[in-house]
Amino acid sequence: MKLTILGGGGFRVPLVYGALLGDHADGRVTRVVLHDVDAGRLRAIARVLAERAAGVPDAPEVTATTDLDEALRGADFVFSAIRVGGLEGRADDERIALAEGVLGQETVGAGGIAFGLRTVPVAVDIARRVARLAPDAWVINFTNPAGLVTEAMSRHLGDRVIGICDSPVGLGRRVARVLGARPAEAWVDYVGLNHLGWVRGLRIAGRDELPRLLADPVLLGSFEEGRLFGADWLRSLGAIPNEYLHYYYFNREAVHAYREAGRTRGAFLRDQQAGFYAGVADPAVPALELWDRTRAEREATYMAENREAAGAGEREAEDLSGGYENVALALMRAIARDERATLILNVRNRGTLAALDGDAVIEVPCLVDAHGAHPVAVDPLPGHATGLVCAVKAVEREVLDAARSGSRAAAVKAFALHPLVDSVNVARRLVDGYAAVHPGLAYLR
Template sequence: MRLLIVGGGGFRVPLIYRALVSGSFTGVVTELVLFDVDLSRLAAMAAVLRSMPAGQGRRLPVHPTTNLPEALAGTEMVFAAIRPGGTAGRVADEKVAQDLGLLGQETTGAGGISYALRTIPHMLELARLMKEHCADAWLINFTNPAGMVTEALLPVLGRRVIGICDSAGGLVHRAARAAGVTLPEGTLDGVGYYGLNHLGWLYRLESGGRDVLPSLLSDPAALQSFEEGRLFSQPFLARLGALPNEYLYYYYQQDAARDAMRAMPETRGESIHSQQQELYPRLATAGGNAFTLWEAARRSREEGYLAEARGKGERRNEDDLAGGGYERVALAAMRAVSGSGDTQLILNTSNTLAADSAEPATAQPAAPTAAIPGLPADAVVELPCTVTADGALPLAQQAPSPEQLRLLRQVKDVERLAVRAATEGDRDAALQAFAQHPLVGSEELGVELLAGYEQAFPALGKMWRGGTR
């Protein structure tokens, strides 16, 4: 199989390569193509891959390129992980919001809307080129905000686009380990999870037909053994009756998160930007030491993840620092859609249950059934799926609580406004997306946010129908 990574100069590309040449994914891909608009970043990542220790399998041919149509030709699988504006853009995503007294985070709140507005047009262009040069290829989307980007791509690629994130799956496996539950690889039997990308809850975790989640939520020591259990107090989790995705910290502890971020000497984006500005030139010329340099930078970056939510001196678990998250989700999905056996994963896809195969062919098409009740059946959600050669097939979930559903609907409405703004050039939709987000909640702040992002990203203003205003 020929695999193309769009955003091939990205920092996490070596994690994908490592998984492809070791363990269960060895031999699945025979050719790896790296596309990026930045030749210097491609050179740096190529140097890292050349210097990586050999895995269990043979080394994989790698072809860097800056020619996207050429890269797409003959490709069967596309991974996309792009960041228009680079890490400097992330800095602006965070700072514009933070300077207005709001949460400064790259995928949640105002920063996530900004990120989506300037990213979706590029991803739509990729989808159009795929239809032209490799119409039967699958797109596994890593690009954030994964839910909004995937929703924008569905009208173009249909079931052949799947959004991935390792946050939800990581929560499930950490909770299972804390509860003493064994989850066989490739199955999510007895797991209940519903939500949107970076906004979801684990609400059921069965072992031997019994839901063990209530016992876990009542055990302070067990909760302290993993990251999500430490983010929230045990009494709160017991009342909630579910384990929130780590990004819900920004909703449940909004003031604490905002204040902790403002107290830091630099934003997360500024830290990563300065690290990469210094690192990439060194990687390209480091020869056999490139991988060692990259690995040290990767661990440092992982240690800073969600630092605002941890107590002073509290470190992440070693398992969380080791890597091996989102790339394994992507490769497992890739293997399943290529026909090498079904698997179950938590993914971002349409909230539509598969049609009843027993329905008579002459029957009138029934209205689609929502896998997560209470959310639109055509909306992109994050939930357990069975992945087959036909794509990601959502598994039915129970209805969220009224409070959860209220938040999910509000954020989904915001996401759809942002998608409309990016796909149709609708500035008013962008303004309403900012104003209506629950972490903003103000028309006045929405106006200031949009103006601030237009100033930070001049190309943003040019995408509106009829000009900038």
């Protein structure tokens, strides 16, 4: 089975390959094709993969190419993890937004809109090529903003594109762990959009244990989201929010922390990864060892500004191991082998949330089999969550309209309607600022 990884020179690709190395069953991935627009990054990651595969006799074969059509032909699965504009673009997204006093995070608020505006046209081109060159392939999208990009691609690929994210997986794992349950044995009632969802229940042997967690301040203070949001706010919500909702519930504090930081997250990763890729270019440097050290630092500093603003402390050791690669592997196995699985995924709504239309991509538990991912029926969200979900989905639709039409007015509208952008004039300045630094936004008129 052939897996094509778009963004194959990306730093986290070795996580996906590592998951594949542990799969020895029939029907597994035997060939991996890395595609990237940067040949140097491809060579660097190929070195890491080669060292990681040492001593594994049935390791999937790895090839690399900068030719997108060549990479897609004959693919059974396409894993998309591209970053249009690179980490320099992410750093610009943050810098321009913070100068206006609004959030620049890469998936939330102004930064997420800017990232989406330059990514959607590229993602749509990829979707069209997949439909032409590999019509039977399944596309697994990890490209951010994941829900928005998955919805853009679904307009050309239908249900054969499925979005994944590690945030719900990590949240469910932490809640189950605190409650003394094995994550694999717990049913996580999670509903929302990507980076905008809530755990509303966690059932173990048919019993919802979330009320026990919400009633115990000691338990609530023993895991990351409990410390990040605070026990009182979680009890008020009656749910455990995805960590990215900290940007909404504590926006003023988050923006202040980011403005006070010595450099933004994007600038940190840009500089850190530049050092990694430069180091791996030296054949004498052990590539896998350098990658491991760099990844450990990356994971330990994840959302550091938010944790500092909330006084949440350091991340737990168990949360430094990633997770999206295991979701991707489980998803591929379920489809390729009809090994039924339940996974939290980004899929078309299909009536699951009555407040949204059927084509809106949402993030919910899904039953996965050889025919794809099928969203599970869920209870409606409470009014405050429904309002936020509908507002952000409306913004995503304006981004899709701007990307389709090239309308600058639609882009301004997307920024202005977002709950974390507080002025139409700020929205206009954001569009001007982003268009000035991102060549990928030249299409806006």
